[in-house]
Amino acid sequence: MVKEDYKSKEEAREKPVVRCKACITRFEVTQDATEAACPECGAEWRISWPEPDTPYIRGSK
Ligand SMILES: [Zn+2]
Numbered sequence: 832m833v834k835e836d837y838k839s840k841e842e843a844r845e846k847p848v849v850r851c852k853a854c855i856t857r858f859e860v861t862q863d864a865t866e867a868a869c870p871e872c873g874a875e876w877r878i879s880w881p882e883p884d885t886p887y888i889r890g891s892k
Pocket residue numbers: 851852853854855856869870871872873874
């Protein structure tokens with residue numbers, strides 16, 4: 832009899848991040864944000880969410 836080892840669901844929950852297309856810094860974006868500015872170089876990006884937890888840079892603002 833195999834006992835399944837169910838761990839708690841408290842997996843390290845990654846925050847949604849994108850990678851700046853200008854300086855390749857990865858930075859967090861607010862969930863469901865439609866735009867975000869890179870903290871490193873200040874570039875502003877339009878964000879879309881192809882999946883609920885996965886932001887994607889659509890292009891510059
Ligand atoms: Zn940047």
